[in-house]
Amino acid sequence: MATKSSSSRNARMLLFIPAIFLVALAIVFLKSFEFGPRDVLPSALVGKPFPEFSYSELHNGQQLTRSDLIGEPRLVNVWASWCVACGVEHPILLEIATSGVSIVGLNYKDEPDTARQWLLERGNPYDFNIVDREGLLGIELGVTGAPETFVLDEHGTIVDKHVGLISEATWETFKSQYFSS
């Protein structure tokens, strides 16, 4: 009798296997969040110098090259007037610019006229704007869409990258990591 009841208890414990399996699965899923979503993997360009380029400036048409990005740490913000999210991001860029950080715009696949109008209406946080009409520099940078923001150190080396809107939190992290001095 005793063996029979213990074997049936064992059989009953087996019925808990699905529940235990589910809990294990949930833990694996939970753990995977620590590694973040896959699409914000840092760019392959982190640690590499910003690519060479030669494009005109949005307002004065002056020729810009890589050397214009050297000298102090700064943000390079990829934007366009057709990009709705860029409009949402705009106020925080103005705020960052007011705090004295240099932001360079990469006007991406845009009409210069509409782009200038867009800045006129909303205010201009950019020190200067690189006009990348064909999106060729964007390809070299691995830009997948706008907005996207690169952090450059004083030697013009890419040290970080953010895909999508810059939030207060993202900026706080960037500020403490790269713009504290």
Add this chain to the structure above:
Amino acid sequence: MIPEFAHFLTCVAFVCTVVLTLAGFYTGKTQQVSGINICRSVASLQFVVLLMSFGLLMYSFLTDDFSVLYVSQNSTVELPWYYKFSATWGAHEGSFLFWTVVTAGWTFLVALKTKSLSMDMGGYVLGVMGAVNTGFLAYLLTASNPFLRLVPSVPDSGADLNVILQDIGLIIHPPMLSIGYVGFSVAFAFAIAALLTGRIDATWARWSRPWTHAAWAFLTVGIALGSWWAYYELGWGGWWFWDPAENASFMPWLAGTALIHSLSVTEKRGAFKSWTVLLAILAFGLSLTGGFLIRSGVLTSVHAFAIDPERGLFLLAILVTLMVPALVLFAVRASTLKSRIQYAGVSRELLLLLNNALLVFALVNVLIFTIYPLIHEWISGGELTSIGPPYFNAVFVPVMLFLTACLAITPIVRWKRTPLKLLKNALILLGLSVAFVILVGLVLSDQFVIGALLVAGLALWVIVVHIKEVIRRRTSMSLGITGMFTAHIGFAVAVIGIAITTGYTSSTEERMRVGDTVELNDRTYEFLNIEDIRGPNYIGQMGTFKVGDIYVYPERREYLTRQTITTEAGIDGRITRDLFIALGEPLPDGSWGVRIQEKPLVRWIWLGAFIMALGGILAVMDARYRKLQRRYLQAKFHSDDALPSSALATS
């Protein structure tokens, strides 16, 4: 005002689901008539308000109301109206609203049918359905609201719909999948109700079956459409990639297929009871897991959209709060279920046991392979990996072959025991089928791929045996049996398509200039010209290829707002073969990368899937289920006692 009103309607629906959950469980416990009446009313109200809310979101899309954030992110002025229409469910928030509408729809249908259910069973079923949609709506209202406004600065136009969703296949693929996923919630609710009432018998199985068949049929169509879309849109000529999103829809399908078969044993032989209940819980649990995997972004996928970890966390919470109590309830109650079954020689019981074992084995493998990258990442501390098709195929091909072989003898195998003579006759047919396919292969092609021909022969055997049985039975076939035969033949058709396409596809990749010709498999492909094209929201190039007297037009499109390039393969599709041409990148010297494939019988894969779904629908319409309702109502009329299940089980 309209988005706010729609938002308000979803809040009303949320209140409805809470009331439904409470009233449902109360009715289950106390069997009060007033309780079930409340359930029916709120179930109907819930469906109506959600439908209206969804309609209003659609209205915002059609009228270009870009003040709504979701509209501005997924539409643009130039988007054709039918894509504005489908964009309503094209991205995360809207597709989730659609989920809640579908859940409410299934709940509504169940509520209509509860008259034939005993009071406690009906109450619990509706209560569980209510709890499911409470979770979904709580998520929608807090973390995934499609009615948020973009104020004060309203843009003139939006960011456009994700371009890969701008396609007819993807207008209907996601809703089909959703209807299938959520449809398994009915089987789930029935399983929980059965555990709570302790009644798992033939009657219960019969109530669950049509709902399971219906959900399974929708899921089958959804998966087939997804595969078809990947085939012509991704431009690789493949039709299944073992991609996490595909696996996410495939796992509930495998569980659902096993459930359909195990339900039949529970109904006819009173066996597999706890197993059937477990499968019903798993089928829905895997649907939720699938939803979680795709939307949380923990796995990369060609189909991934709307990636947001916070949302993923909420979905995980829904999964855990619904499934942990369900599985614990199962563990506590299942041991009280007794099923006696004896296997004597080759019988239907044995065959169905094999079917379940094989499907669940396949399911566990797909699940482990799919989440393996997550486990690997954890162990190695962030290093990503992925498991390629070879691993999946190594397990899957043998399992499916074995399953196909089992399928062939299903029409002739009896319950309990089968006369061996019948099996011997079937084996002769196997020999004939394989010989026939090999002969056809030798006549029609210079290649000889013995593996593909053997598999196709095996599948042909399935079809032959089924058709022979149809002829034998003539008119004495119920819709249920017809549905089963149809689904089995559909499966065999798909297997033939898979075997021949895999074994006999010829393919080449060439650099071609206008005027060049390429020879492939006795056909000459001539690149006639390339021209610029302009669509409503894209620009691109269209090539013209001449193959004999057939013209094929592959395209390469650049969508302006989203800055995305897509490949629209040019396909000349016949039932016997597809000629597939995809344009790659233009090369600096003016030539183009061109991929050309000839894929024999590829269409059979999707055709087979649609035949399977048709079989599911036929089985739903079986008069047996309606008769059951009528009888039950009569029985209830004569005595108010619990259900006379023994009388029903023998019918």
